[in-house]
Amino acid sequence: MNKKIWLSIAVFSAFFLFLLIVLLTQWQSKNKYIFINGIEHFSRETSDKEGHYLLFYPADYRFSQKFTLVKEVTNSGEVVKQYKVFDDDFGRMIPHQKPNDTNQLYISFFGGMGGEYYFTYDIQKNRFKKENIDYLENKVGIDHIMHYGDDVVFQTLASHKTGDQRYNEKFDGFKVSISNAATQQSIETDYRRSPLSSPILHFRGKILYGTAGAIGNDDEYEYHGIAITDLNKGSITYETFGTDNMDLTPLFSTDDYAYILGENGKMYVYNKDFQFKIFKPFKNIPKQDYYSGNGQLVLDEHRILYCLNVEEDKYSLGIFHIKDEPVFELFNETFANTDSWYEPLYQNTEEKEVYVKEMSNDNGKNHIIVLDSESLDVKEKFPVRDNHLLDFIVKVK
Known part of the structure; x- marks a missing residue:
């Protein structure tokens, strides 16, 4: 009987030790950083997990962050890997996309950055390039x-x-x-x-x-x-x-x-x-004293994704249809007259996806939203931390 008890204890201890090692390994994997010198050396080959996302938190010298933090996350927002990218010419960024050149993003900087250069980003190759x-x-x-x-x-x-x-x-x-x-x-x-x-x-x-x-x-x-x-x-x-x-x-x-x-x-x-x-493109929505935007993305020559500032600190994500008579449409009531504001980042025409930051003063309401670029239906939505410091997202293919 004593032998059986000791055997059970030994088996349980071995299982507990194995479980502890697995959890510790996972924790170390999430908290260990991969170091990369130069943003131009960062590419999709860095990760082999298709369907994951890379979240870019660029260097910000105003707050003594001297590196660009990149988090690899699942489509539920779980962090699985982290990178530190060191590049003195790369910081808080503004990506811009033109509908006549959808594979390329033009990147300028803010927050103390601003030399005689800009960056481009090739969406299909997942490559940054400095342009002097x-x-x-x-x-x-x-x-x-x-x-x-x-x-x-x-x-x-x-x-x-x-x-x-x-x-x-x-x-x-x-x-x-x-x-x-x-x-x-x-x-x-x-x-x-x-x-x-x-x-x-x-x-x-x-x-x-x-x-x-x-x-x-x-x-x-x-x-x-x-x-x-x-x-x-x-x-x-x-x-x-x-x-x-x-x-x-x-x-x-x-x-x-x-x-x-x-x-x-x-x-x-x-x-x-x-x-x-x-x-008068806003004739189909309630009248406002004034109209201004909080972010936009031109999807094609006929559609502009646009975040409208609504009165009393409210926001609506809608679409300008400009093919004939320009009109602003609220395509999803979930994004209409909300406490959250929206920053469209860019569209990936190969994946037929649009990436949007949903931001709020309530930390629990900060998300990345992935829209179908044609129907504008929500394909994925997952929580992110420090959304005000997040400037860019890439889907791992």
Whole structure:
């Protein structure tokens, strides 16, 4: 009898030890980091788990994070592997995608980053590549590279003529530049006409960007509008469409049309001859005092995924249909008038998926949402931590 008891104890102890080793191994696997030097050396071959996701938390020198943390997670959000990527030229990032070049993302940076370069990301090859800007005489820093059209167009942090912002106390303003990397042409912006942090449109040989405006002597919002730039002539003209006291934001352009959204909820659409028509795309939803967005992704020439700021700190993820008469549609009531806001990242046309960050002040409501790019049905949704520090996601194939 004693032998049986001791045998049972021995078997149980062996099983417990085995279980402890398995759990410890799993814990070490999750908490052990794989070190990589240079973001350009990071690729999908790093992982062999199809269906997993890579979550990128880029370096942020404002908070002493000197590396890009990459978490490999399952489709339920469980962390299975972690990487530390060291690259002095890579940090908090803004990915941008154009519908005429869907396999490539254009990446600019914020949070203290901003040299004379940007990165691209090849979606099918899962490869980052640094692109240097070497044709400017002065160091300007790239502010952002959110643009539409055939050429690559970006906005700088300083004037290309002087290398600084040329602050003018009289105008209480500064100057930066807009540059076309394809033609290597640049133009300095005007005082009181600082560009908005919004998409730049390369349309019919001109460059269009929104201007932030300024408060005038009578406390009126002045100098707002759309800048229409001719880089060949070195000239800038401005258009307000007859509006007062509001921002006008470029959304998108095709070969035939350029789409501008006003805070009054109206959309101004240029044709090839720069004649415009006015539409009311929000007529099918409750009226608001003003309209602005919190993020967008152009899926194709006829659809723009758009996060609308609703009054009283609410948000709605919807879709602009712009093929004929532009109209904004709430395609899923789950994403309408919520406490969470949405940041569309990009679409993977091979997987037919769109990746969206769902963000909330409630940590339990932070998710990654994977949408079908055609039907916009939810394919997957999983929780993530520190969503405000998460800038990018890649599906492992």
